[in-house]
Amino acid sequence: MGITSYDGLISQFSNGxxxxxxxxxxxxxxxxxANGFGAIGRLGYCKQLPNPLPSGVTGYIATKISLTxxxxxxxxxxxxxxxxxxNVSTASFTAGSSMPTRTELGTSNVLSSPLFIxxxxxxxxxxxxxxxxxxxxxxxxxxxxxxxxILPASLALRSVALGVLSGTDTGVQxxxxxxxxGQVSPPTGIVTFYGMIPITIMxxxxxxxxxxxxxxxxxxxxxxxxxxxxxxxCWASNQLAKGLFGEIIVVGNS
Amino acid sequence: xxxxxxxxxxxLSQATSQGLFSRFVYQNINNNTTNATxxxxxxxxxxxxxxxxxxxxxxxxxxxxxxxxxMASAQSGPFIVGFETLLGSxTVSTNSFTAGSTLPSRIxxxxxxxxxLASIMPIVAIGTTITATSPVLTVTYTNxxxxxxRTCTMTLPTSSAAMxxxxxxxxxxxxxxxxxxxxxxxxxxGSAGVINIYGIIPLAVQGxxxxxxxxxxxxxxxxxxxxxxxxFHSYNVIATDIxxxxxxxxxxx
Numbered sequence: 001m002g003i004t005s006y007d008g009l010i011s012q013f014s015n016g017x018x019x020x021x022x023x024x025x026x027x028x029x030x031x032x033x034a035n036g037f038g039a040i041g042r043l044g045y046c047k048q049l050p051n052p053l054p055s056g057v058t059g060y061i062a063t064k065i066s067l068t069x070x071x072x073x074x075x076x077x078x079x080x081x082x083x084x085x086x087n088v089s090t091a092s093f094t095a096g097s098s099m100p101t102r103t104e105l106g107t108s109n110v111l112s113s114p115l116f117i118x119x120x121x122x123x124x125x126x127x128x129x130x131x132x133x134x135x136x137x138x139x140x141x142x143x144x145x146x147x148x149x150i151l152p153a154s155l156a157l158r159s160v161a162l163g164v165l166s167g168t169d170t171g172v173q174x175x176x177x178x179x180x181x182g183q184v185s186p187p188t189g190i191v192t193f194y195g196m197i198p199i200t201i202m203x204x205x206x207x208x209x210x211x212x213x214x215x216x217x218x219x220x221x222x223x224x225x226x227x228x229x230x231x232x233x234c235w236a237s238n239q240l241a242k243g244l245f246g247e248i249i250v251v252g253n254s
Numbered sequence: 255x256x257x258x259x260x261x262x263x264x265x266l267s268q269a270t271s272q273g274l275f276s277r278f279v280y281q282n283i284n285n286n287t288t289n290a291t292x293x294x295x296x297x298x299x300x301x302x303x304x305x306x307x308x309x310x311x312x313x314x315x316x317x318x319x320x321x322x323x324x325m326a327s328a329q330s331g332p333f334i335v336g337f338e339t340l341l342g343s344x345t346v347s348t349n350s351f352t353a354g355s356t357l358p359s360r361i362x363x364x365x366x367x368x369x370x371l372a373s374i375m376p377i378v379a380i381g382t383t384i385t386a387t388s389p390v391l392t393v394t395y396t397n398x399x400x401x402x403x404r405t406c407t408m409t410l411p412t413s414s415a416a417m418x419x420x421x422x423x424x425x426x427x428x429x430x431x432x433x434x435x436x437x438x439x440x441x442x443x444g445s446a447g448v449i450n451i452y453g454i455i456p457l458a459v460q461g462x463x464x465x466x467x468x469x470x471x472x473x474x475x476x477x478x479x480x481x482x483x484x485x486f487h488s489y490n491v492i493a494t495d496i497x498x499x500x501x502x503x504x505x506x507x
Contacts, residue, residue, distance in 0.1 A: 002270035003266060005266055005267065006262050006266060039328055078278065103272065104275040105272060105273060105312065105315045105505040106314065107310050107315075108312075112277070114278055162496060164282055170277075170280070197276070198276045198278050198500040200324060201499070201500050215266075216262070218500075219502055220322050221269050222269075235326060235327075
């Protein structure tokens with residue numbers, strides 16, 4: 001049946017069908033600033049919510065989030081989808097998932113997202129990683145679209161570039177392949193491609209935790225199945241904040 | 255009469271039964287844009303290149319409302335998201351006008367019958383960088399009351415850069431407050447570039463997201479239909495930028 005009223009939402013709290021999960025990161029990371037990487041970094045993670053869903057629960061709805069960190073930033077929070085990864089030294093692509101399908105405004109749609117290209121294993125020093133060409137299916141379902149991204153040398157862990165999509169494309173549904181050119185003695189390192197299903201964009205304050213109510217402030221009560229990480233990305237200006245701490249309150253949809 | 259906007263319960267019910275539309279939208283402004291002057295809008299502005307098209311409505315959904323908007327960028331805000339209608343275009347090299355559309359009629363604030371819309375925020379948007387020295391742009395339009403053959407005259411900066419946006423409201427004829435349609439655009443000089451005139455209906459505004467709380471939606475809620483285009487705008491900045499927004503639509507039935 002799902003949650004169809006505010007009283008219904010509140011009753012999930014009263015009957016215990018909710019949980020608080022910490023959002024955290026305790027490392028200050030200097031991200032790389034080159035070729036589109038560095039303006040954004042992945043700040044932190046939430047431990048993956050229980051998978052499978054608890055008994056009687058059909059999905060998770062994020063209702064409130066609070067965050068603080070050592071510096072003030074704008075933070076993107078969302079459900080993260082692993083679209084695939086590329087191993088620089090072996091020049092090999094490992095396929096991931098596609099963005100999920102959901103009913104939106106009465107119609108079944110494949111979701112789409114900007115492409116978050118994240119350094120998930122830092123590049124060893126030395127060598128030329130090359131330029132990757134990512135083949136993807138666009139938000140409109142058009143396959144065979146491509147984008148290119150230069151991989152800078154010595155790319156630091158958690159550095160993120162947002163892929164510049166082809167033409168007027170606004171999102172990626174899936175990635176079908178990645179090739180590379182211009183490598184010279186490529187270093188070890190891995191980039192992972194992520195899509196994000198939005199939870200919110202919110203400020204982070206260094207002086208006190210800021211709260212975002214995802215029902216009454218930024219209405220976005222999306223019921224998500226099990227199996228997704230919640231990730232926090234932020235505008236980094238090359239130096240990610242230290243000591244991200246916060247929580248996300250999730251109710252079970254039933 | 256509108257149903258979804260009458261209560262939070264109805265919004266939650268629709269979100270569950272028909273599904274929300276929620277997306278991150280990435281913007282890449284890879285060139286400096288151009289400052290406005292007193293002859294072209296006063297307030298420096300720009301139109302981000304990526305737009306969002308409202309998807310096809312299904313099930314029992316008859317319309318959609320924007321109920322959530324957040325935006326963050328490397329530069330500061332404020333930011334506006336608006337319902338956009340292309341009113342007309344001009345190819346500068348040939349000074350040739352291509353007609354666009356008239357603003358539609360829509361239900362406002364979820365109640366009553368559809369009303370003819372007029373844009374209080376019509377804009378001159380530079381589609382491709384123009385090559386022209388202080389060109390005088392003349393736009394012939396129908397105003398908010400339905401009176402035609404009105405004119406708006408603006409002197410644009412020399413060689414205005416792509417993605418620059420110039421607000422027309424300060425330069426509308428007489429006491430006009432808005433535009434329904436455009437019947438002609440002409441320019442006094444120029445050898446290259448494309449200029450688009452858009453009628454923007456603001457739906458939400460946000461200050462810099464580094465502030466403690468984004469400004470909630472102050473504008474009337476316009477019913478959106480499948481195929482409608484939402485565009486994004488920022489003010490007082492010309493530097494290159496990357497930005498991401500989150501928009502949330504809920505369905506009406």
